[in-house]
Amino acid sequence: MRIKRITTIFLLFLSMHIFGKESNGNIYWIQLNTKAGTPFSVDRPENFLSERSIERRNRQSIAIDSTDLPVNPALIDSLKSLGFNAINTSKWMNGVLATLNNGLIIDSLPYPSFVSFYELRKGTPLKSVSTKFEDIDSLTESYYGSSTDQVTMLNGQIMHNYSKGEGVHIAVIDAGFLNADKYDAFDSLFLQNRVLGTFDFVNPGNNVYNEYHHGTAVLSTMAANLPGAIIGTAPEASYWLLRSEDVSSEYPVEEDYWIFATEFADSVGCDVVNTSLGYTVFNDSTFNHNYGQFTGDSLRISKAANLAVDKGMVMICSAGNDGGTTWKHIAAPAEAKNVLAVAAVSNTRNIAGFSSRGFEGALVPKPDVAAMGSGSTIISSDGNVSQSSGTSFSGPILAGMAACLVKLYPEKKASEIIQMIRQAGHLYPNHSNEYGYGIPNFNLYIEDTTNTVSLIINDEQLKIFPNPFSSEIKITNSEQFSSVDIQTSQGKNIYSTKISDGNTSINLSFLPKGFYVATLKGNNSIKTIKLLKN
Numbered sequence: 001m002r003i004k005r006i007t008t009i010f011l012l013f014l015s016m017h018i019f020g021k022e023s024n025g026n027i028y029w030i031q032l033n034t035k036a037g038t039p040f041s042v043d044r045p046e047n048f049l050s051e052r053s054i055e056r057r058n059r060q061s062i063a064i065d066s067t068d069l070p071v072n073p074a075l076i077d078s079l080k081s082l083g084f085n086a087i088n089t090s091k092w093m094n095g096v097l098a099t100l101n102n103g104l105i106i107d108s109l110p111y112p113s114f115v116s117f118y119e120l121r122k123g124t125p126l127k128s129v130s131t132k133f134e135d136i137d138s139l140t141e142s143y144y145g146s147s148t149d150q151v152t153m154l155n156g157q158i159m160h161n162y163s164k165g166e167g168v169h170i171a172v173i174d175a176g177f178l179n180a181d182k183y184d185a186f187d188s189l190f191l192q193n194r195v196l197g198t199f200d201f202v203n204p205g206n207n208v209y210n211e212y213h214h215g216t217a218v219l220s221t222m223a224a225n226l227p228g229a230i231i232g233t234a235p236e237a238s239y240w241l242l243r244s245e246d247v248s249s250e251y252p253v254e255e256d257y258w259i260f261a262t263e264f265a266d267s268v269g270c271d272v273v274n275t276s277l278g279y280t281v282f283n284d285s286t287f288n289h290n291y292g293q294f295t296g297d298s299l300r301i302s303k304a305a306n307l308a309v310d311k312g313m314v315m316i317c318s319a320g321n322d323g324g325t326t327w328k329h330i331a332a333p334a335e336a337k338n339v340l341a342v343a344a345v346s347n348t349r350n351i352a353g354f355s356s357r358g359f360e361g362a363l364v365p366k367p368d369v370a371a372m373g374s375g376s377t378i379i380s381s382d383g384n385v386s387q388s389s390g391t392s393f394s395g396p397i398l399a400g401m402a403a404c405l406v407k408l409y410p411e412k413k414a415s416e417i418i419q420m421i422r423q424a425g426h427l428y429p430n431h432s433n434e435y436g437y438g439i440p441n442f443n444l445y446i447e448d449t450t451n452t453v454s455l456i457i458n459d460e461q462l463k464i465f466p467n468p469f470s471s472e473i474k475i476t477n478s479e480q481f482s483s484v485d486i487q488t489s490q491g492k493n494i495y496s497t498k499i500s501d502g503n504t505s506i507n508l509s510f511l512p513k514g515f516y517v518a519t520l521k522g523n524n525s526i527k528t529i530k531l532l533k534n
Contacts (some may be wrong), residue, residue: 027087027122027253028106030079030096034114038072048091052169052269060312060413067092067307075114082109088201088260092307093300097121097256122251123284145229146385149347150221150372150397155443156233156404162446165222165234165403169196171265171313172396173258173275174218175245176211183216183383185224194223194238199264201244201257208243213381214392215241218276220379221393222400229385230377233400240270250282255301258333262304266311271406271414273308274399276318276392278331278356289332296337296364305333314402314414315339318395319367320356330356330366337364340402340418343436344373344394351434355391358433367436368418369425371398401442408445420445423515423532444530464518468532471509473518475499481520481527488516508533 040047042064045054049068057064071089076096079086083101090097100106106118144151151157177198180186189195200206208215222232223239242264244257258277265273279301281288293299297306308315317334319341334341334356344355352374358366373394380386398421405417412420422428424444425437444467463476475484477499486495486508497506499520508516513533520527 025123026100026106026120027251028084028098028100028118029121029256030084030098030118031116032071032075032094032096032114033116034075035066035069035072035094037074038069040069042066042068049267050269053267054269056269056271056312059410062310062312062413067094068311071096078112078114082111088204088256090256090259090263090304092263092304093259095256097253097260121253121256122249143227144231145226146377146387147221147224147230147232150376150393151231151233153345153347153349153372153439154233154398154401155441155446156401158446159401159404159442163404163407165237165400165407168234168237168272168403168406169240169268169270170222170234170237170272170274170399170403171240171242171261171268171270172215172219172222173242173244173261173265173273173277174212174215175247175277176213176243177208177215177219177241178211178213178381179209179383180216180219180241181209183379185220185226185230185379185383185385188225188235189223189239194236196238196240196268198241199243199261201242201260201264202246202254206243208241211243212245212247214245214247214276215243217378217380217388218274218392218396221376221396222274222403224379226385230379233397234403235400237272237400237403240265240268245277250279251284252279252282252287255279255299255332258301259304262308262315266308266313270313272314272316272399272403274316274396275333276390276395278318278320278334280320280322280327280329280331291329291359294329294332294335294359294362296335296362296366299332299335301333302336305336306338309338309414309418312414314399314406314417316395316399316402317341318373318391319343321354321390321392322356323352323354328357329359335359335364335366338415338418340369340398340421341367341436342373342391342395342398343367343370343434344389344391345370345435345439346374347372349439352389352391354389355394355434358436360433365431365436366433368422369398369437370394370435370439371401373397398440401440405442405445423530428530429515444532464529464531467529468534469508470534472505472507473531475504475506475520477501477504477520481522483521485519485521486511486516486531487519488514 083104084098087097198208224230224232225235242261244261320331344352371394376393424440427438
């Protein structure tokens with residue numbers, strides 16, 4: 001068993017204790033309304049954030065503020081004196097998750113003024129709902145083996161010539177990583193010490209490698225490295241493996257565990273977070289979320305997801321597998337406005353029937369993009385290369401590519417990386433409730449060996465570069481096209497010119513930054529290409 005040392009920054013997590021013997025099994029959220037008197041200060045972030053987390057904020061010009069300060073320990077002590085046993089705390093939400101000593105009635109306690117409200121998050125256990133994860137079984141030769149389709153659909157095979165995610169830290173928040181430390185597909189991951197650590201927020205101190213296999217399958221779409229069989233989309237990235245999901249039941253407390261895991265990912269300096277979890281209904285229907293709560297920033301878990309992006313992490317969320325149900329819509333936290341919600345398509349680029357749809361007339365259009373989630377190649381629970389389906393896999397496939405992009409553009413903010421991916425969708429600027437902005441083409445942002453950025457059209461008769469561009473583009477043409485129109489993303493024509501054989505240079509320095517469409521015309525063909533001016 002591989003054991004990672006946990007630094008002193010996380011002693012706060014370890015000091016929380018779960019389920020005293022006197023607890024009746026109920027779990028409560030206590031919302032606090034102040035951090036006054038805290039011993040922590042934004043001027044000394046090294047006391048509660050890792051050096052890497054601070055550096056990430058500095059690089060993205062993100063200020064450390066009061067939301068970063070841990071919950072005041074004195075307030076936790078006051079709650080303990082009332083009979084509460086803290087499980088964990090959320091600094092972003094300024095709340096405490098706790099059990100209550102037996103014999104005490106929560107409605108009768110003399111609450112101090114710093115408590116805004118309390119709410120039940122998990123009651124006396126009920127019988128579990130059926131499986132939470134849709135695994136729909138249904139296998140190209142080459143370096144990528146069976147994973148070829150899911151990588152090449154995003155032009156990942158081109159991206160991997162420039163970045164495989166090396167040096168990028170990814171947090172995977174899931175239900176467990178059964179035997180991930182034993183399977184050949186992850187040998188290089190462990191031999192190179194790129195599993196940075198693990199933490200179980202459901203049962204602190206527990207071994208995540210003994211828990212549910214879902215996270216192992218998710219991890220494999222990013223980190224697997226078995227040439228000729230399966231290659232993940234970020235095979236050289238480093239990973240934190242975090243468990244927030246209890247597969248034995250479904251209660252809102254798991255959203256709270258997820259928040260703790262996300263704050264942990266921030267504290268250790270992660271660049272990308274992948275989560276294949278989503279929440280709409282629970283074992284006890286009185287907890288169910290209703291349609292009106294899905295506004296992009298109303299639910300607490302969605303607020304935390306939005307904050308994660310604000311803190312500089314690229315947050316990738318699976319859209320959900322409810323497309324074929326009466327609910328059919330995106331789950332939380334994928335509905336959060338700042339995150340990248342990923343729908344699922346087949347290898348023929350058709351939307352999967354199970355992929356959750358966006359909300360009609362929503363102010364925040366979801367999903368954001370799509371990737372292959374029907375018939376995805378994974379490492380199964382027995383350690384073998386297999387296939388399974390669900391947005392659980394389209395999300396991490398996309399997350400691995402996002403990590404590669406972070407490596408190429410380290411100066412970009414997380415929100416900018418997310419927007420770049422949206423704008424790389426094949427439907428952009430148009431959006432649908434099934435595909436979002438479409439399937440991203442990561443080739444759009446590739447740097448070639450001459451430090452220009454190129455987009456090569458398949459027939460080799462046309463090359464436009466650099467793309468993105470700052471002032472001038474060049475078109476290499478061999479007789480096929482005679483003119484080009486430059487249009488805004490809304491379709492307004494703003495520039496037209498003739499192009500000749502060989503190289504044509506076009507000065508577009510007068511254009512503001514943003515996305516444009518180049519429409520090239522010839523006697524027998526028309527080609528449209530998206531351009532980005534930065």
